Amino acid sequence: SQTIHQWPATLVQPVGSPLSLECTVEGTSNPNLYWYRQAAGRGLQLLFYSVGIGQISSEVPQNLSASRPQDRQFILSSKKLLLSDSGFYLCAWSGGGTSYEQYFGPGTRLTVT
Amino acid sequence: EDKVVQSPLSLVVHEGDTVTLNCSYEVTNFRSLLWYKQEKKAPTFLFMLTSSGIEKKSGRLSSILDKKELFSILNITATQTGDSAIYLCAVVRNNDMRFGAGTRLTVKP
Secondary structure: OOEEEEEOOEEEEOOOOOEEEEEEEEOOOOOEEEEEEEOOOOOEEEEEEEEEOOEEEEOOOOOEEEEEEEOOEEEEEEOOOOHHHOEEEEEEEEOEOOEOOOEEOOOEEEEEO | OOEEEEEOOEEEEEOOOOEEEEEEEEOOOEEEEEEEEEOOOOOEEEEEEOOOOOOEEEOOEEEEEEOOOOEEEEEEOOOOHHHOEEEEEEEEEOOEEEEOOOEEEEEEO
16 A cells, blocks of 8 residues: 655744755655645645656745655755745645545644744 | 635534535636545545536545536535544646635534
């Protein structure tokens, strides 16, 4: 069966510090991978998605970036965090093709102080 | 601009009540509509709807899609306190999903 891991679970970082969140998927190959952010009490905002190694699509302009160095690894990064980057970050995967349903990791709660 | 709108934004009911959650959408290249339940952390998948008029059912939950009127409903019958959660509607377009803001359902004993 497939599992998706995210770490860390929680993170408190000062403004201006760098960020690296990691997501890995097990039990499947060539998944589509996604990064979402959820602000308190709001829906999920798609940040990035990837259909393959090195292929990243960005949905909104921001100071975040994403990379997919391996088939089942997806990394969310920032060089300098802003207060507005605080939120709940979720990684998800789907099988691609007509397998539209996405399955989510446990999430990382980021607080920028 | 693509939109996914859920209503109501929040709802408080008592155990045993039946609730209907709404999701309307305007997206280009519609592929499918999905419902998720989010309790404390990650959303969990409930239903995927691709064809109009075909009800999906799982226990006390059911959902249906109307592709002509561009909406879906999620019904929960005989609600229980464990149904308390945020229910998210998402529409798949090409390679990504667009989420609604969610409906926060609170079921009181």
